[in-house]
Amino acid sequence: xxxxxxxxxxxxxxxxxxxxxxxxxxxxxxxxxxxxxxxxxxxxxxxxxxxxxxxxxxxxxxxx
Amino acid sequence: xxxxxxxxxxxxxxxxxxxxxxxxxxxxxxxxxxxxxxxxxxxxxxxxxxxxxxxxxxxxxxxxxxxxxxxxxxxxxxxxxxxxxxxxxxxxxxxxxxxxxxxxxxxxxxxxxxxxxxxxxxxxxxxxxxxxxxxxxxxxxxxxxxxxxxxxxxxxxxxxxxxxxxxxxxxxxxxxxxxxxxxxxxxxxxxxxxxxxxxxxxxxxxxxxxxxxxxxxxxxxxxxxxxxxxxxxxxxxxxxxxxxxxxxxxxxxxxxxxxxxxxxxxxxxxxxxxxxxxxxxxxxxxxxxxxxxxxxxxx
Numbered sequence: 001x002x003x004x005x006x007x008x009x010x011x012x013x014x015x016x017x018x019x020x021x022x023x024x025x026x027x028x029x030x031x032x033x034x035x036x037x038x039x040x041x042x043x044x045x046x047x048x049x050x051x052x053x054x055x056x057x058x059x060x061x062x063x064x
Numbered sequence: 065x066x067x068x069x070x071x072x073x074x075x076x077x078x079x080x081x082x083x084x085x086x087x088x089x090x091x092x093x094x095x096x097x098x099x100x101x102x103x104x105x106x107x108x109x110x111x112x113x114x115x116x117x118x119x120x121x122x123x124x125x126x127x128x129x130x131x132x133x134x135x136x137x138x139x140x141x142x143x144x145x146x147x148x149x150x151x152x153x154x155x156x157x158x159x160x161x162x163x164x165x166x167x168x169x170x171x172x173x174x175x176x177x178x179x180x181x182x183x184x185x186x187x188x189x190x191x192x193x194x195x196x197x198x199x200x201x202x203x204x205x206x207x208x209x210x211x212x213x214x215x216x217x218x219x220x221x222x223x224x225x226x227x228x229x230x231x232x233x234x235x236x237x238x239x240x241x242x243x244x245x246x247x248x249x250x251x252x253x254x255x256x257x258x259x260x261x262x263x264x265x266x267x268x269x270x271x272x273x274x275x276x277x278x279x280x281x282x283x284x285x286x287x288x289x290x291x292x293x294x295x296x297x298x299x300x301x302x303x304x305x306x307x308x309x310x311x312x313x314x315x316x317x318x319x320x321x322x323x324x325x326x327x328x329x330x331x332x333x334x335x336x337x338x339x340x341x342x343x344x345x346x347x348x349x350x351x352x353x354x355x356x357x358x359x360x361x362x363x
Contacts, residue, residue, distance in 0.1 A: 041253060045304035051252035053239045059252050064306060 008063040010049045013040050015057035025060075070122045072200055073191035077118025078111070080207035081187030085110025087215070088179050106176065113142060113180045117187025121195050142180040149173040161301050162294040162310060167284025167347045174346065182214045221349075223289060224340030226276035227269045227321075231332040234264040234324050243322040244268050246315045249307070256307045260324075263300065265332060267293075267339055269312075269321040274362050277319040278350035285348035286312035289323060289339060296338040298328025 009025045013036050020027050028043075030036035040051045040059045049061040089106055116135050123131040150173040157163050164172075190207035194200055223229075234243055236257055241248045243266030251257050269289070271277040279285055290310040294301075301308040310325035327335060352358030 037254060041255065044253070044306075048304050048306060050306045051256075052250050053252035055238075 009060050010047050010063050011043050011061040013043070013059040013061070019056055019058050070126065072198075073122045073194035073203065074115075074118045076194050076200055076203045076207070077187035077191030078114045080190045080204060080211070081114025081117055081183045082107075082111050084186040084207075084211045084214070085114065085179070085183045087211070088182070109142070109145065109180055110183050112138075113183040114187045117184035118191040120188065121192045125195050139184060142177060142184075145180055146173040146177040149176050160291075162291045162299060163287065164291045165284050165287030167282065167345045168288045168291065170347050171343075171345045186210045186214065220346070221344040222340060223269065223342045223344065226273075226279060226344060227271050229336045229339055230268040230270070231336055232266040232268060234260055234266045236261065241324060243313075243324050244315075244320075246313055246322045248311050248313045248322065248324040251307050253307065259300075259308070260326065263330065264324060264326045265330065265335060267323040267325070267335065269323065269339065271319060271321075273353065274358065275351045275353050278352050279344060279348055280321045281314060281319065282345070282348035282350070285345050286314075286321060286323075288345055288348075289321075289342050290325070292342045293323070293325060293327075293335065293338045297325070297331075297335055300326045300328060 009023070011026050011028060012020055012023075013028045013030055014020045015030055015033065015036055017029060028039055030039055036057075036059060040061065043049065043061055044051045047061060047063065049063045052060050052062055054060060085107060089103060089110070116139050120132055120135050123129075123135065150169055153164065153169045153172060157169070186207050189210045190203045192203075193206040194203035197203070232244055234241060234248075236242065236251075239250050239252060239257065241251050241257075241260060241264075251260060269280060271280050290312050294310050299308065299310055301310075308326050310323060312321055312323040314321050323339070325335070329335075353362060
């Protein structure tokens, strides 16, 4: 699945390796939803980025 | 004119002009101008403006044309006030939790420039009357009338004048935060959604007419609503928590506007009062009803 950059995607966190293509942003692979949630929270706090749920197991962190 | 004859109009104009500036310099919840140094800077500018306004006419009456020309040149320096205020506010904008936005900043900068000219007008009227009539009380009365006319113009419209406000709960459709069925933002983190449901408040801002609808469509006006409400009621947001930024979004079907905010003070009535007193920005104001097509197309 292709990820399109709208503003600035600073990071991608995914449960599914096949759901994410290239694009320049670092991709982080989570083992389960709890880990994904925790990693998203840490990354969002440290980068002041907003977490958005794409609904297919992928979280993107976007700098608005 | 002899020196003693010049004293009355200049002193009268200077004092009334300075008093007018003090009356217009109010430090309120917006904390602008900042106190005490910002206040002092603007008071100093006001005294200079009052001096310029009070000296021009006596100088002309005494046929001191060079002095009068010089004073007119000095008056042109006041246009720098707008640039100075804009630069000062822009500098701190990136550090604001909820930014003011360029429309609000431009409005503040324009207001401070205009107030200097208004002080010149009050001083000018006072010193002119005293110069040509010799009546000090007449000059003071003229200055006061000018000041009150100016004071009435100072207060523009507020959001409460152009819209009806209602406080409602926020809701989620999946991960989409909504207020009155209008999507405000997508919140990915579960904990953040729980925080929104627990403490978030929605405000529906229904425009009273087509002019209000066009004004509220302005992004700058909406940013001002978010900023002022957050300034008064507080907001549970910090660096690293962008999902709690108060946002104001528009219903594209009806033109009404909704705000989602997580306030520090959860008093709904006071939140509505805070939104009501947000000023309608000059740069954002629109009036389609004043045009023929706008009037004919109105509902």
